[in-house]
Amino acid sequence: MGPRTAIALVQVLGLAVWFSASAVAPALSAEWGVGTVALTVSVQLGFVAGAVGSAVLTLPDRLRPHRLLAGSALGAAGTTVLLATAVESAGPALALRALTGLFLAGVYPVGMKLTTSWSRPSARSRDLGLLVAALTLGSALPHLLGGLALPWRELLLGAAAAGGLAAVVAVVAVRPGPGHAPAAPPDPHFALGLLRDRTARLVVLGYLGHMWELYAFWTWLPSYLEAASPGLRAHLVAFVAAGIAGAGGCVVAGRAADRWGPAPIAALALAASGTCCLLSPTMVDAAPAGLAFFCAVWGATVIADSGLFTAALSDVVDRRYVGTALTTQTALGFLLTAVSIPVVAAAADLTGWRLALLVLLPGPVFGVWAMRALLPGRVTLEA
Numbered sequence: 001m002g003p004r005t006a007i008a009l010v011q012v013l014g015l016a017v018w019f020s021a022s023a024v025a026p027a028l029s030a031e032w033g034v035g036t037v038a039l040t041v042s043v044q045l046g047f048v049a050g051a052v053g054s055a056v057l058t059l060p061d062r063l064r065p066h067r068l069l070a071g072s073a074l075g076a077a078g079t080t081v082l083l084a085t086a087v088e089s090a091g092p093a094l095a096l097r098a099l100t101g102l103f104l105a106g107v108y109p110v111g112m113k114l115t116t117s118w119s120r121p122s123a124r125s126r127d128l129g130l131l132v133a134a135l136t137l138g139s140a141l142p143h144l145l146g147g148l149a150l151p152w153r154e155l156l157l158g159a160a161a162a163g164g165l166a167a168v169v170a171v172v173a174v175r176p177g178p179g180h181a182p183a184a185p186p187d188p189h190f191a192l193g194l195l196r197d198r199t200a201r202l203v204v205l206g207y208l209g210h211m212w213e214l215y216a217f218w219t220w221l222p223s224y225l226e227a228a229s230p231g232l233r234a235h236l237v238a239f240v241a242a243g244i245a246g247a248g249g250c251v252v253a254g255r256a257a258d259r260w261g262p263a264p265i266a267a268l269a270l271a272a273s274g275t276c277c278l279l280s281p282t283m284v285d286a287a288p289a290g291l292a293f294f295c296a297v298w299g300a301t302v303i304a305d306s307g308l309f310t311a312a313l314s315d316v317v318d319r320r321y322v323g324t325a326l327t328t329q330t331a332l333g334f335l336l337t338a339v340s341i342p343v344v345a346a347a348a349d350l351t352g353w354r355l356a357l358l359v360l361l362p363g364p365v366f367g368v369w370a371m372r373a374l375l376p377g378r379v380t381l382e383a
Contacts, residue, residue, distance in 0.1 A: 014166035046101025051331035060323025072106025077163030118177030129254020140243025209367025249300030274364030
């Protein structure tokens, strides 16, 4: 197994715990009275806390990254096992989901850093696109399990087993590549200083526009599908749209960005997903097959640009602090998702699901604006 393949496999397996509780939210709501918003936002806020602490301490650039990756995957799996076997009420469940998010802050950003250490500059967007494709499949996997109607505790244990296997793969098969910089000295001010550079700031702003839309779309896609077409197998369609189509979008966008640069391809993906957002009210009336195809297009475009922001940022920062820079960017993005996810829920309560997803439109619009500022003739940015 090659190193890039091993890193991608860790992402698929390790991130299965991310949406595992959300996939069984109806059962948990009936049993404990805790809903999708609370379950999902608790993970996002835990991730932010872990990412902020990691960035301030520059842990991704000071510790052996494959060991940090393995320990984090194991920690996320352990908290999920506890949720499935030892919890009988909402409060401890939310606390464990926050801890899961905290551990995941050592899986996703560290995986990105390891991937950049193995990538040639001319193929960095492609390699990161493959990594985000793996993340997409891992995050969408619980939707597939949810569609199989498994008991919720068994589903969580299945996701936790995947996370435990991710830790084993990280220990056995993952190592830093030749592009891995020597351990950096602690620099608690680096994260704040990152945003002083105009190019880095525009990349982060584009990423924030992308994140306003992405996780809220992933979280609420089954609800949108169920409202639009009650007979549709919403969890399975969500897995195909967010997981399989999303992974394909990442691969295609990564290869295109290595040829034409990350900024124009990211702008194109943002414009396409924003168009889908704009069309979402009309698709409620579509036939089930048309609705499923529309969601697959949206699922492909909403995630296609994610690896491009990673590639872009890793190219413009001090390579000794690439891990810290990527962790800072993801911390800001996931903090924003803790707002967009409940905003969509509130919109659905006010207007119904026909119009609810329109509140995501400002994200891709803002992201396109930031990416246009990085196009040739404004700021040069090569993949």
